[in-house]
Amino acid sequence: MLQRIRTRNYPMEDAQIEIRLNQGEYVGGDIIFGTVFVKAMGQLQSRTLKLQIRGYEKSSHQYNYTIALEGQDQYQTKTGKRQWEKVFLGEEFKMVEYPSGFPRGAFSFSFQYQLPHGVPGVFNIKEADSMDGSIKYSIAAYFTNPQPKQRLYAEVPLIVYDSLDCRNAHYPPSKLHSSDRVQYLVCLNRGSVHLSTKLDKSAYLSDEDISINVDVDNQSSLDVSSVTFTFNRVLRFFGKDGERGESELSDRVNFTPLVTQHHEAIPRGTKTSWTEIIKLKEVNKLPPNTSGSIVRCKYHIDIKLHCQYSLDIDQVQQVIIKPHHNSSWVMWEQPDWLDDCTVVTVRAPLTVTRDLLSSSSFANVLSPRQGTLSRQLN
Secondary structure (H helix, E strand, C coil): CCECCCCEEECECCEEEEEEECCCEEECCCEEEEEEEEEECCCCCCCEEEEEEEEEEEEEEEEEEEEECCCCCCEEEEEEEEEEEEEEEEEEEEEEECCCCCCCEEEEEEEEEECCCCCCCCEEECCCCCEEEEEEEEEEEEEECCCCCCCCEEEEEEEEECCHHHHCCCCCCCCEEEEEEEEECCCEEEEEEEEEEEECCCCECCCCEEEEEEEEEECCCCCEEEEEEEEEEEEEEEEECHHHCCCCCEEEEEEEEEEEEEECCECCCEEEEEEEEEEHHHCCCCCCCEECCCEEEEEEEEEEEEECCCCCEEEEEEECECCCCEHHHHCCCCCHHHHHCEEECCCCCCCCCHHHHCCHHHCCCCCCCCCHHHHHHC
16 A cells, blocks of 8 residues: 655746655665756746754653642642654755746756764554654755745655665564473473564565464473463653753653464474564554654563463564655656656765766656656766
8 A cells, every 4th residue: 555645846836846766665765866947938047045953752641740739638639741853863955056947947956965873764553542653754855035035936745665674574583483492380391392483574564474483392391371472562662841941851651562463272292383474564553663762662572381380481573664655756657758858967065976876776756757867967
């Protein structure tokens, strides 16, 4: 399922502007290749074209606190709200400048920008046990204009993955192995039980199935009465209550078991293997993993082997939920006038060389039927 994300574009009556990137999804450390296209029906008063890259996170959560009632030996519980917002990526670059105003015609301004390493993945959740949080990115291009009411502006969203595992989702992680002695009434050794599990992928979309390959070797003299699988989400939001004058950030942790299912008993002295399926599409509100400084989200599966009169054998499989694809990039409709654009070199540090512009890095910036940039260069 494609996630629909709105693209904002504010043209003027006498000009149009578009932004196109080389792909829809990125991870920290990636280089973003893109092009700003501008068509002016006549000379504009606008002189400077700028590019802005922005990333921010916001969080809010409710909490309870107690106050003493004045003149009474009584207390009252009240509900407060802690919130915080942080801009962790905010850069602006001057691409080109025309002292006499932007000229008439159609032009393309290609650029490159490297995302900082370690930036968190996109995220959004609302009303999860009174916890709201979001992490968003965008790239905007706009002209400075002496007349504020005339606004030539375009903005596209960025989908940023929290880790490389989201991009390499089809490479399964290593198998986990657990082995423990089964002790009857916690002291009498009754042999050992071996548990091995492996996920089929390193990351999942929120509507996919998680397949867990399970191997159990019960070498003990006791039956494994059942195997329990619990899929959990852990949210951790930071904020402070400005109305109460809090100066330090406080966190709230929300631990939610989302799915619990059981497998049948495993008799003593037997080996068995099976694939356990957890259907994520049956779970509502599964935002992706993220590791922001004030908004964090993780998932894991607790696997427990229950043996009567003995301690459980536990194993934890970390699970990564990744964002859906950037549908605004996939469904972008290319205007016909992009065929006639003249290539203009932008200022450092965004500068793109001619060799790079005609390379595969810019192959997806335009539709296959076009090839405007390479044709202009040749």
